[in-house]
Amino acid sequence: MDLVLDTSVVVKWFVRPPEEDLEAALEVRRRVVEAELNLIIPDLLFYELANVLRYQPQLAVEAVAKALDTLETMELDVRPFSYLLGKEAVRVAKTTGITAYDAYFIVFAEALECPILTADRRCYSRVRGRPSVKLLRAWEGMAE
Numbered sequence: 789m790d791l792v793l794d795t796s797v798v799v800k801w802f803v804r805p806p807e808e809d810l811e812a813a814l815e816v817r818r819r820v821v822e823a824e825l826n827l828i829i830p831d832l833l834f835y836e837l838a839n840v841l842r843y844q845p846q847l848a849v850e851a852v853a854k855a856l857d858t859l860e861t862m863e864l865d866v867r868p869f870s871y872l873l874g875k876e877a878v879r880v881a882k883t884t885g886i887t888a889y890d891a892y893f894i895v896f897a898e899a900l901e902c903p904i905l906t907a908d909r910r911c912y913s914r915v916r917g918r919p920s921v922k923l924l925r926a927w928e929g930m931a932e
Contacts, residue, residue: 790826791816792897794890795836796907797924802837802855803844809907809924816905816924820862828865830896836889873899884914894921903927 793816800813819825834856841852877892884891890911897904897920906912907924915921 789824790828790900790902792828792893792900792902792904793833794893794904794906794908794911795833795840796911797905798833798837798859799840800907802841802851802858803847812924812927813907820864823863826865827862828867828900828902830867830892831869832889832892834859834866867896870896870899880915886911886914894918897921 797813797816800810801817804810816825820827837859838852838856841847841855847855873892873895874888876895877888880886880891880895881888890906890908893904893906894915898918901920903920903922905922905924905927909923912921912923916923
């Protein structure tokens with residue numbers, strides 16, 4: 789099964805307590821590592837992840853580098869920025885009140901016709917009418 793994750797889910801792989809939904813995020817990671825899920829991500833995820841981890845006081849620079857190394861060893865389908873999707877992301881961001889970064893993940897997943905998992909409840913509450921967007925905590929694909 790193809791799946792897109794936004795950065796809010798991947799962050800949970802590297803930041804331990806008090807992260808909510810940690811077990812669900814780690815189960816997704818296990819399924820990606822065991823090739824049960826094919827993770828397709830925009831390259832934007834790496835920039836966002838590095839930035840979020842950089843601001844975690846408990847993580848040294850070396851720990852952030854190790855997190856990026858971990859992703860490099862996983863068989864991820866990483867896609868470059870699309871100008872067309874970028875323009876659509878701005879439209880979605882303006883109409884829903886989310887960031888252009890978050891909107892890019894959503895339009896990226898929709899272009900691929902696959903679900904996107906997010907742990908960002910605020911973002912989810914603003915776009916929950918979009919069928920591709922699934923909240924990590926409630927994702928039914930966990931049992932597949």
